[in-house]
Amino acid sequence: MEKEKEKKTIFDIPVAQRIYFENSNLNLFRKLFFLSPVILFLISLFGLMITNELKVFSFKNRANLLIEKNDGSILGHLPYEEISENKLVDIEPHIKVHIDMSESLLKMREDAEKDNVYLVFLSGYRSQKLQKDIFYSLKSMRNQIAADRARVSAPPGYSEHSTGFAIDFGDATKRETDFEVEFENTDAFRWLIKNAAKYHFRLSFTKNSKYVDYEPWHWRYEGSIEALKIFEPSNRRIRNYKN
Numbered sequence: 001m002e003k004e005k006e007k008k009t010i011f012d013i014p015v016a017q018r019i020y021f022e023n024s025n026l027n028l029f030r031k032l033f034f035l036s037p038v039i040l041f042l043i044s045l046f047g048l049m050i051t052n053e054l055k056v057f058s059f060k061n062r063a064n065l066l067i068e069k070n071d072g073s074i075l076g077h078l079p080y081e082e083i084s085e086n087k088l089v090d091i092e093p094h095i096k097v098h099i100d101m102s103e104s105l106l107k108m109r110e111d112a113e114k115d116n117v118y119l120v121f122l123s124g125y126r127s128q129k130l131q132k133d134i135f136y137s138l139k140s141m142r143n144q145i146a147a148d149r150a151r152v153s154a155p156p157g158y159s160e161h162s163t164g165f166a167i168d169f170g171d172a173t174k175r176e177t178d179f180e181v182e183f184e185n186t187d188a189f190r191w192l193i194k195n196a197a198k199y200h201f202r203l204s205f206t207k208n209s210k211y212v213d214y215e216p217w218h219w220r221y222e223g224s225i226e227a228l229k230i231f232e233p234s235n236r237r238i239r240n241y242k243n
């Protein structure tokens, strides 16, 4: 009897009902809720990456500025030591160049001729004394201050010509363009742009040069370790422009 009584006092608990909402927004919220740690993680990762990028970027800029400050340049020109006499060869009367580049240079002129392009060598090695005469005589002739003159001619001790690895070209059929920006419209210049790299020559002062005016006639040789070492500060500058 007592057991039956007990049975009667048992409360009837309704079975829990699972209700499925056909609500797509709710599903989306639920998904977002479960994914939120992942999303948070991704956002913070992205934030970290941007901060690091900025840090690297500003560090690079500061490093570049330091390099530029300490590269020993004057009026935008880098210093170059004078090459010793025994490393120079005459490739023409009055034109001396570094022995390491002479062969490549002569071969280049020879190959250009095969394409009916006639390169003229205007200036190769220049002693610091000659560079001094050029810099100061032209400066006074043109009534220019040093900073203006430096855009078109290097101060003595700061010319690529004193290394023996620089050469100024003209076009034999357009001599009126010698040392002029118009040289860029000659066949000689077009040929050089297309072919000079094969002979390890590169244009020193391009239109993008930050410090020195564009000189389409002035090329330098980078086909030896010695030359590459000499021009490393300059090439570092060029690389930095791209950053």
Ligand SMILES: [Zn+2]
Pocket: 123, 161, 166, 167, 168, 217, 218, 219
């Ligand atoms: Zn030159």
